[in-house]
Structures are given as structure tokens and as C-alpha cells.
Amino acid sequence: MKNNFYPGAFKKHSSKVVKLFTALMMSAFLFSCEQFNDVEEVVDKVKEEQEARTFVAELGGLNNSGVTGEVVIEYMKDGQFEVLVKADGLVPNMVHPQHIHGFGFMDKDPKNAVCPPMSAAGEDGLLTLPEGLPFYGPVLVPLDSELVPLTVQEFPMANANGMISYIEFTSLKAMLMAIDKSNDGKQSLANLSLEDRVIVLHGAYVKDNMIVPPGTEGAEYVATLPVACGELVEVL
Numbered sequence: 001m002k003n004n005f006y007p008g009a010f011k012k013h014s015s016k017v018v019k020l021f022t023a024l025m026m027s028a029f030l031f032s033c034e035q036f037n038d039v040e041e042v043v044d045k046v047k048e049e050q051e052a053r054t055f056v057a058e059l060g061g062l063n064n065s066g067v068t069g070e071v072v073i074e075y076m077k078d079g080q081f082e083v084l085v086k087a088d089g090l091v092p093n094m095v096h097p098q099h100i101h102g103f104g105f106m107d108k109d110p111k112n113a114v115c116p117p118m119s120a121a122g123e124d125g126l127l128t129l130p131e132g133l134p135f136y137g138p139v140l141v142p143l144d145s146e147l148v149p150l151t152v153q154e155f156p157m158a159n160a161n162g163m164i165s166y167i168e169f170t171s172l173k174a175m176l177m178a179i180d181k182s183n184d185g186k187q188s189l190a191n192l193s194l195e196d197r198v199i200v201l202h203g204a205y206v207k208d209n210m211i212v213p214p215g216t217e218g219a220e221y222v223a224t225l226p227v228a229c230g231e232l233v234e235v236l
């Protein structure tokens with residue numbers, strides 16, 4: 001699915017409405033009007049089970065990279081966990097590591113990760129991966145060719161125009177199991193806490209502590225260099 005933008009994967013699931021309607025009819029049939037509260041309860045339960053949550057992040061450039069983009073993460077309880085990244089202004093034909101960063105899965109109310117200010121770069125003016133860590137936290141989930149397991153597989157390569165169109169999905173269950181495996185085994189949906197996470201994209205040519213165009217003499221491709229960041233916000 002790599003490098004194929006497939007908007008169809010994000011279309012709403014119409015079966016949600018059918019299931020809700022069926023539940024409502026069943027409840028109305030089974031319970032009398034005096035037990036209307038029970039009907040409401042059943043409807044609420046079905047709604048909750050079908051619940052889809054969507055988070056978006058607007059990507060802004062770091063290190064004057066000029067990279068822009070958007071990330072959408074959507075999951076359904078008992079359903080899919082999907083990640084979509086569209087980004088522009090990256091180094092063409094080069095691999096760009098990208099991750100969900102944050103402050104751990106062990107805490108149900110983790111410290112909120114943010115995008116680092118360029119003042120965190122220090123004297124040389126170049127914001128490196130470790131200099132950003134106090135702000136965006138360590139890597140939680142590599143957004144690579146296989147979301148699960150959480151070990152690094154293949155990261156996307158920008159096309160000839162410096163664009164990445166990435167979409168990958170797994171089941172929410174598989175994602176939570178993978179998180180469990182890398183933590184204490186007691187993780188629940190609450191630990192995902194996507195609203196406290198950020199997305200970081202990496203990879204640029206660097207010379208004299210500045211991002212330079214590919215082909216610049218003496219430039220080195222630094223795959224870890226943060227070039228874009230966006231804070232995830234829930235769309236209600």
C-alpha cells in the first residue's frame with residue numbers, strides 16, 4: 001500500500017447506521033415503553049462499540065525544511081487502525097523515517113508531546129533528533145511498511161517530486177497488543193492517548209549545520225534529522 005493514496009479507506013462505514021437501527025428496533029420490540037431507559041442504554045452501547053475516532057496533525061517544517069503536510073489517524077473500537085500521511089517538500093527519491101512520538105504508553109495521562117521550537121537547536125542552529133526529544137518524546141510507533149510489530153520495517157520513500165503519500169492499516173486490537181508487548185502488558189485503549197502525541201518526519205541533506213538542496217557538494221544525508229512535526233488533534 002506504500003506510496004498509494006487511497007482515500008476510499010477513510011470513507012465512513014455505512015453498516016454503522018444499519019446496526020444502530022437494528023439495535024433500536026430490537027430494543028423497542030423487546031422492552032415496553034416503561035423500560036425506555038433500557039432502550040437508550042442499548043443504543044448508547046452500540047454507538048460506543050461502533051465508535052470511530054479521528055485525529056489529524058498539520059505538519060509544519062523544522063530546520064527551515066519547507067516540508068508541509070497532513071496526517072490522519074483513525075481507529076474504530078473493534079475495528080481498523082489507519083494512518084495516512086501526505087507530505088510535500090521532502091528530498092526526492094530518499095527514504096524518510098516517520099514516527100508517532102510521545103511520552104510513553106504506561107501512563108494513562110501522559111505528558112503532552114509538542115513540536116520543538118527552533119530555539120531548542122542550540123548554538124549551531126540545527127535541531128537534531130536528540131535536541132527535540134524533551135519536546136516530542138521518544139519514538140512510540142514507526143509509521144513504516146508494517147505498523148505492527150513496532151520494530152522498524154521499511155519507511156516510505158519520497159517520489160521524484162518530493163512527495164510522500166502513505167497509508168497503512170492494522171486492527172486496533174493488533175496495535176494494542178503490540179503496545180502491550182513493548183510495555184507491561186496492561187495497556188488499554190486509554191493508553192493510546194493520541195491527543196498527547198505528535199508526528200515527526202525525518203531526513204534531509206545537511207551542510208554547515210543547514211539543510212541544503214540535494215546535489216550540494218559536501219552535503220550529507222541525515223536520515224534522522226527532524227524536518228516536519230505536527231501535533232495530533234481529535235476531530236469530533
Ligand SMILES: [Cu+2]
Binds near residue numbers: 099100101202
Ligand atoms: Cu521520529
